Amino acid sequence: MELKFGGSEYNQRTVLGHPSGLFVLFFTEMWERFSYYGMRALLVLFLTASLMDEGGWGWPREDALVLYGWYTGLVYITPIFGGLIADKVLGYRNAVVWGALLMTLGHASMALEGFTNIFFYMGLLLLILGNGLFKPNISSIVGQLYKTNGKEKDAGYTIFYMGINAGAFLGILLCGYIGEKVGWHYGFGLAGIFMFLGMLQFYFGQKLFGEIGLNPKEAEAFKHGIATGDEKIENKEEEVTPEVQKDRLVVIGFFAFFTIFFWWAFEQAGGSMTIFAADYTDRVLVGNEAMTFKIINTIITVVPMLVITWVLIMLFKNIFSAYAKSNIFLGLSFVLIWGIVIWMLYREFLADATEVPASWFSVLNSLFIILFAPIFSKIWQSKFNPSGPVKFAIGLALLGIGFGALAYGAYGIPQGAKTASVSMIWLVFAYLFHTLGELCVSPVGLSYISKLSPTRLVGLMFGVWFMANFVANLLAGVTGSYIDTITQNYSMTTFFLIFTLVPIGAAFIMLILSRMLVKKMHGIT
Numbered sequence: 466m467e468l469k470f471g472g473s474e475y476n477q478r479t480v481l482g483h484p485s486g487l488f489v490l491f492f493t494e495m496w497e498r499f500s501y502y503g504m505r506a507l508l509v510l511f512l513t514a515s516l517m518d519e520g521g522w523g524w525p526r527e528d529a530l531v532l533y534g535w536y537t538g539l540v541y542i543t544p545i546f547g548g549l550i551a552d553k554v555l556g557y558r559n560a561v562v563w564g565a566l567l568m569t570l571g572h573a574s575m576a577l578e579g580f581t582n583i584f585f586y587m588g589l590l591l592l593i594l595g596n597g598l599f600k601p602n603i604s605s606i607v608g609q610l611y612k613t614n615g616k617e618k619d620a621g622y623t624i625f626y627m628g629i630n631a632g633a634f635l636g637i638l639l640c641g642y643i644g645e646k647v648g649w650h651y652g653f654g655l656a657g658i659f660m661f662l663g664m665l666q667f668y669f670g671q672k673l674f675g676e677i678g679l680n681p682k683e684a685e686a687f688k689h690g691i692a693t694g695d696e697k698i699e700n701k702e703e704e705v706t707p708e709v710q711k712d713r714l715v716v717i718g719f720f721a722f723f724t725i726f727f728w729w730a731f732e733q734a735g736g737s738m739t740i741f742a743a744d745y746t747d748r749v750l751v752g753n754e755a756m757t758f759k760i761i762n763t764i765i766t767v768v769p770m771l772v773i774t775w776v777l778i779m780l781f782k783n784i785f786s787a788y789a790k791s792n793i794f795l796g797l798s799f800v801l802i803w804g805i806v807i808w809m810l811y812r813e814f815l816a817d818a819t820e821v822p823a824s825w826f827s828v829l830n831s832l833f834i835i836l837f838a839p840i841f842s843k844i845w846q847s848k849f850n851p852s853g854p855v856k857f858a859i860g861l862a863l864l865g866i867g868f869g870a871l872a873y874g875a876y877g878i879p880q881g882a883k884t885a886s887v888s889m890i891w892l893v894f895a896y897l898f899h900t901l902g903e904l905c906v907s908p909v910g911l912s913y914i915s916k917l918s919p920t921r922l923v924g925l926m927f928g929v930w931f932m933a934n935f936v937a938n939l940l941a942g943v944t945g946s947y948i949d950t951i952t953q954n955y956s957m958t959t960f961f962l963i964f965t966l967v968p969i970g971a972a973f974i975m976l977i978l979s980r981m982l983v984k985k986m987h988g989i990t
């Protein structure tokens with residue numbers, strides 16, 4: 466019998482029309498991103514918190530931002546090596562397990578920073594190495610679940626991307642909260658606990674993937690082991706001529722290059738957009754607004770939690786009988802997270818709310834992804850499915866429009882002003898458009914890397930894709946640091962207009978190139 470998806474028979478059981486394995490990857494990546502973004506949200510706060518009364522390191526803001534820049538840059542360089550190692554030796558599944566283990570140790574090491582500073586730096590190093598093994602390879606396994614390179618794969622990556630952002634959302638919210646309100650070690654430690662549970666979930670569930678993601682030696686053993694089964698090793702590499710492969714690699718190069726423009730502007734979120742939120746917007750809550758804010762906050766936390774819990778239950782229904790251990794670790798992580806969420810919401814409800822925190826806006830990104838990803842996934846499966854390059858162009862243009870909203874909102878700020886009270890709505894619009902743009906670029910990009918790469922190079926190609934982030938993050942930091950100079954000499958609107966015009970310009974160029982690129986993809990849509 467021909468199986469519809471790759472992997473074992475259990476993997477054929479679907480949730481939302483996708484194989485169960487997608488959701489094992491969804492939750493593994495969710496907990497990894499929880500840890501990544503949770504720790505990241507604490508990093509600068511911890512380093513700049515005062516030594517004496519806040520238990521931080523009392524670093525100047527500039528130094529903390531430099532370390533932050535290096536960390537967020539370096540995590541995107543190691544995927545090149547991690548991808549290559551998985552392609553050649555380890556196999557994708559082992560690479561994910563090793564990467565997750567290194568990251569668990571990294572978070573644990575950071576949680577012990579109180580003993581000696583060395584633990585802190587060692588932690589960062591382990592995270593950088595672990596991410597290199599984990600990120601490109603889990604992304605590559607997603608694509609291997611699908612036997613064809615059709616629309617289904619795009620939709621699968623979009624669902625996977627929802628997992629990424631569910632993790633980011635909860636991580637920023639909870640690690641940030643616990644780190645700041647309870648203690649830094651607890652925040653760092655929390656990141657580690659969920660990384661570990663995510664790893665166990667993957668480790669005990671991986672047979673679900675059958676032959677997918679094994680290294681050549683394991684694949685050979687697998688083939689002999691299932692002589693009686695109806696599953697067979699598929700040689701998924703199509704017979705394509707070297708010219709076609711070369712053309713497709715060129716397209717990957719273009720996609721990776723254009724995402725530099727995207728992330729360069731997008732990553733202003735952690736820098737200049739946060740400065741704008743902190744110093745230039747009116748976030749004071751008066752009268753009933755405080756209660757309204759608390760209610761909104763509760764809803765936007767509980768609804769995503771309910772959605773992912775529902776997905777969890779669907780997954781349990783499909784595979785619990787065969788993968789109980791994996792599901793029990795996953796279930797445990799959910800019991801813990803629900804406990805922490807309820808505790809936090811309860812405390813927040815009792816607390817006085819007088820101001821929306823400046824950091825609150827950055828979680829809007831993950832929230833909007835969770836809300837809109839299912840809609841985009843449906844659009845990509847419908848007849849309104851534009852080609853990859855056109856999606857990229859739309860994504861870049863939407864990002865530019867988001868910055869247009871900020872440029873417009875900042876219009877009234879006097880030249881050189883150090884503070885202002887602009888309405889929060891512009892930031893909300895900006896994050897909305899940025900997120901819609903992200904959905905046209907980032908999950909789509911992952912899917913195309915999977916479709917366009919020759920099987921033997923897929924890990925490496927994901928490494929190339931993620932490396933664009935290294936360049937983008939670095940440039941984002943440099944450009945963002947000019948916010949004061951530009952506001953002084955021109956205006957804040959001018960500053961945001963740079964990020965409006967460059968992505969829109971890049972969108973036009975992508976549109977012009979789109980026909981050529983589609984041709985070079987040789988039938989991949």
Ligand code: GLN
Pocket residue numbers: 498629728907931934
């Ligand atoms: N937010 C996504 C993630 O964390 C995309 C990151 C990126 O490619 N810049 O995976």
